[in-house]
Amino acid sequence: MANGVFHTGYGIKIELTHADLGHPDRPELLSEITRPIDQRDRELLQCLEHHRRGVCKAEDEDRSPWMAIRRRTVDGRTILVAAHLPVRQRPTAEESAKHKAMKERIARAADRHGLTAEVEARSTDGKVRNDVLVTGGAERIGWEAQYSPITASTVRRRSQAAADLGIVPLWVTNSDRAALINRAPWARVDDFSWKEISSPRSMLVRGGVRHLQAWKCTPTAQRPCPANGSFCGRFHAHWELPALCIPQKPHTEVDQLVVTSADGEHVPMRIPSQRDPRRVTRVWVPAGDRDEWREMFGPDDDSTQDEPEAPQSELTFTEEALDSTCRYGEENKVFNDRRPRRDTADGAGLHTFSDVPPRLFKIPQQREQRLDATSQQRQAAAALYGCEVWHIGPCAGCGDAIHRYGPGSGHACRTCRERISRPGI
Incomplete structure (x- = not known):
């Protein structure tokens, strides 16, 4: 990882080990160079060696001379480092094959059940594109088969654009760490090969679909009290994965969700955490369960406020001398960018109340x-x-x-x- 980059816009060298980046007259420089790639010119920051010699070591390894600024934590200290961007930001051949197979599977399932499916559907103004747009008796569902990395901001922007046109977005992923989870309506599937996705075999939804569980917390209850592990005599309700329901519920299949989401049998819900309302879980639930939840607790929260980002560690600046040599491939420490697991088996939206409302x-x-x-x-x-x-x-x-x-x-x-x-x- 390099400790400096060349700013092509200003024509200056940036020193990442200095608090002022070597330019005390530019106080906004740090926020400018740390913006997400999709919010700035991709060729804004350049490898210093490439700028000096016209070529650098990274270019022999299918990387570009263009750089991104990231945080890296080593031995408790967080510093800024520069990393080479790939030559192109597009899915691998395997990701592309899975993406294509999933689109075809969704379209086949819709067609088989008499629904309208349009692959690579675009809005009239060209601003919204869905991998597959499925139209049923209740909703228009914009399926997005996402097998390659994507940023949370992109998911929010594209989902909002679809919602503005009356389309319910539904993102499908094979990763429990995908940034799209809980940022928009979603579903997680097993990591099948493209041949398995294309085959008639069952493909279960492993995450993103929940069922309502409500029970009285007594010594004979089959669930422990979520508050103290014993029993409290009150009533609890939350959303649970099918396999953890009592009695167990059958898993929803992808082909089934294609139909039930468009026909209104499965509906999306946004469930704020009771401990921190800014943190939300987005799930697909049976419409009957959604109606029962609303009878108990009122309408679900339709707020668009998203969970806050985790606080960032304070930066340390070592004030080392600027090194213009390309260090690509020499770094042997693990870069601290591991994504947290976003799809968990924890129950969602726990509510506790003393008496069952008589209306139920x-x-x-x-x-x-x-x-x-x-x-x-x-x-x-x-x-x-x-x-x-x-x-x-x-x-x-x-x-x-x-x-x-x-x-x-x-x-x-x-x-x-x-x-x-x-x-x-």
Whole structure:
């Protein structure tokens, strides 16, 4: 990694080991040279040796003489370094093959189920392009098969442009570290080869699809209390991966999501964290689960505010002498740019509440929750249900004595529950 670069715009040498970069008269220089590549001229910064000799060592290794400024942390110190950009920024042959195969698979799935699919669809003004635009009875879904690296800012910009035209973006990736995760509606799949993607084999959605789980936190609950690991007696609700649901839910397949997202059976949700509302999880959920969540907690947050970027370490400037030699390939320390895992198995959007809202009861509560029964009748009911006498209470539907309170209780008797589940009875 080089400790300096040549600025082609200003015609100056920049010294990365100095706090003023060697130019105290240019206080905005640091912010200018550290902008993302897609927000500045790619040929703004040049290798010093290439500037001096017209060629540098990196050019023999399929790298360009153009540079990017990055942070690197070694032994607890964070410094600025310059790194050579690749000759071209386009997917590898394997990434391109996977991208093409995924587009074809999405289009085939849509066509097979009677939906309209347009590959490489462009808006009339040319500003929005979707890999595959699937149109169903409820939504237009703009699928983006993303197998090569992409920046978070690009994902946000393209997703917003699609949303402005009434298109719901859906990014599909094979990496649990992809920058697109939780920056827009997304789905993660296994890292299949292009031949496997093109084949009829099942392709499961491993991340990005969740199901609602709601339960009462009692000693008999199958889940531990998310607050203290024991039980708290309150109610919890959150969004869970299919395999971690109780009982387990089947995984959604990619071909299935093509159809259900366009028909409105799966819908996107933006779920803020209860600890930090700026941090969000974006998921696809069954429409019925979304409606139940809204009945409990109101409309989901449609805010466009995204999670904050992790705070950057303070820079250290060693004030070394400027080295104009190309050092490409000589660096043997690991560059500190490991991306964090963004797709995790943690439950999302945990909510805890003391009482179930009455509006959620399928069997309406009686106006007066009072059991009209003698002591003998209460004892007989307790013996029938195998519970304590003080756990006997009125059925919310018919008012008969039932096991209403305590572990294993219910708010209605079997007859009333069956009447709701089978309305014709």
